[in-house]
Amino acid sequence: MHSYISIRSPLLRSTILPLSLRRYITPRYNPTAVASLSISIPDSELSARGFSINYSTTNLDPSALNDVFASVGFPRRDTARLNLALSHSSGSLVWLSRTNEPTKPVAFARATGDGVFNAVVWDVVVDPSYQGIGLGKAVMERVIADLREKGIVNIALYAEPRVISFYRPLGFIPDPDGIKGMVYSRRNLQKKKR
Amino acid sequence: MCSLAAPRLWCHTCLSSSRFEVRNELLPPTVYLRLKRKPEKRLERWFLKAGFWDSIASSILKNNNATETMVPPSTLHEEEGEEPIPDQLLLADRSLSDGTQEQIIFSLTGDVDVHALQDLCDKVGWPRRPLSKVAVSLKNSFLVATLYSITKSPEGDEERKQLIGMARATSDQAFNATIWDVIVDPSYQGQGLGKALVQKLTRALLQRDIGNISLFADSKVVDFYKNLGFEADPEGIKGMFWHLPF
Numbered sequence: 462m463h464s465y466i467s468i469r470s471p472l473l474r475s476t477i478l479p480l481s482l483r484r485y486i487t488p489r490y491n492p493t494a495v496a497s498l499s500i501s502i503p504d505s506e507l508s509a510r511g512f513s514i515n516y517s518t519t520n521l522d523p524s525a526l527n528d529v530f531a532s533v534g535f536p537r538r539d540t541a542r543l544n545l546a547l548s549h550s551s552g553s554l555v556w557l558s559r560t561n562e563p564t565k566p567v568a569f570a571r572a573t574g575d576g577v578f579n580a581v582v583w584d585v586v587v588d589p590s591y592q593g594i595g596l597g598k599a600v601m602e603r604v605i606a607d608l609r610e611k612g613i614v615n616i617a618l619y620a621e622p623r624v625i626s627f628y629r630p631l632g633f634i635p636d637p638d639g640i641k642g643m644v645y646s647r648r649n650l651q652k653k654k655r
Numbered sequence: 656m657c658s659l660a661a662p663r664l665w666c667h668t669c670l671s672s673s674r675f676e677v678r679n680e681l682l683p684p685t686v687y688l689r690l691k692r693k694p695e696k697r698l699e700r701w702f703l704k705a706g707f708w709d710s711i712a713s714s715i716l717k718n719n720n721a722t723e724t725m726v727p728p729s730t731l732h733e734e735e736g737e738e739p740i741p742d743q744l745l746l747a748d749r750s751l752s753d754g755t756q757e758q759i760i761f762s763l764t765g766d767v768d769v770h771a772l773q774d775l776c777d778k779v780g781w782p783r784r785p786l787s788k789v790a791v792s793l794k795n796s797f798l799v800a801t802l803y804s805i806t807k808s809p810e811g812d813e814e815r816k817q818l819i820g821m822a823r824a825t826s827d828q829a830f831n832a833t834i835w836d837v838i839v840d841p842s843y844q845g846q847g848l849g850k851a852l853v854q855k856l857t858r859a860l861l862q863r864d865i866g867n868i869s870l871f872a873d874s875k876v877v878d879f880y881k882n883l884g885f886e887a888d889p890e891g892i893k894g895m896f897w898h899l900p901f
Binding site (some may be wrong): 508545550576577583594615616617621634637639640642645 | 809894
């Protein structure tokens with residue numbers, strides 16, 4: 462699947478991405494310029510290799526997803542809450558399965574957001590038996606493409622140190638211009654309690 | 656992103672987490688709204704609690720690998736004996752020098768006039784966005800917290816309601832939430848209102864069983880969020896942003 466989209470003036474908060482990066486994100490509207498969505502492994506090759514691409518949660522077996530989470534060291538999630546989260550990933554959801562086992566995910570990624578400006582990608586996992594062959598890249602590229610098609614260009618994620626190098630070639634920059642990802646921790650407040 | 660760029664000393668005297676005593680004749684009845692849960696929300700809480708017991712049962716019955724971890728169910732709101740954050744909360748009630756009475760209201764009802772929001776964004780220097788898209792982004796946000804200033808003239812006949820702050824959070828409504836667009840009117844900055852806004856929004860998210868609350872902070876406001884309990888790069892985890900290929 463090689464789709465082409467023209468970049469109309471994307472909207473960006475100046476305080477999220479400062480001027481130095483803005484020139485990459487807010488190109489002047491040029492009707493003849495198109496940005497090809499770079500997909501390393503096209504859909505046809507994935508299906509030739511025996512993988513199916515899914516964009517919705519129908520057929521997704523949540524306990525199989527939990528198994529993949531556990532196999533990469535993520536915590537298992539309560540199934541009901543997992544279903545709740547999956548139904549509210551109003552950004553994007555992409556997962557790969559083996560064509561002969563259509564309900565078991567071998568690669569997965571989901572994005573949450575407001576549907577127009579921002580998105581955050583969570584739970585990017587590849588079953589360890591299928592790592593190293595480009596499946597993680599395949600799902601990430603499709604999540605990004607899906608978000609961009611909706612006009613969302615502010616795509617963020619949180620990366621453990623050992624996977625930062627996985628996201629860089631996909632186009633992600635850590636701490637652009639000093640912007641820090643921060644997470645709330647009740648522990649921090651306990652320390653400060655008077 | 657917070658617009659409180661300049662480091663200032665916070666005045667805590669006019670702020671506390673409890674409601675102030677107010678003179679009845681000045682307050683519209685709506686301010687006393689407690690958390691009015693819609694029936695669906697009640698069901699959702701029950702549903703989530705049922706899930707909690709399921710998780711306990713399943714962890715006992717299943718033969719779990721010892722190295723696997725279970726996401727701990729959040730019990731914050733029960734154990735700490737915290738009151739739920741109501742839909743509207745009076746933060747301050749004071750007389751101004753010209754005799755007008757001003758009330759600052761924190762609200763979670765989320766009904767924001769996009770024109771008022773655009774005016775607010777103009778004041779802090781944020782770029783304008785198409786109003787239709789702003790409206791959609793607010794509708795798709797899980798929680799929208801606002802600060803309003805209600806001023807009453809000394810005669811008591813004119814009442815003006817003005818949007819002076821906003822923060823919103825997107826979420827998958829189960830595990831993660833991200834706070835965006837924290838904004839406070841520059842003429843109301845430096846009074847602890849931004850702090851209250853983020854604090855209340857955070858607590859409201861925790862009370863809805865969202866365990867992971869995140870945000871992306873400009874380098875100048877990292878300390879502001881640190882003081883509110885946010886940690887930068889926890890365990891080395893880095894925030895990354897996608898950029899267009901050049």
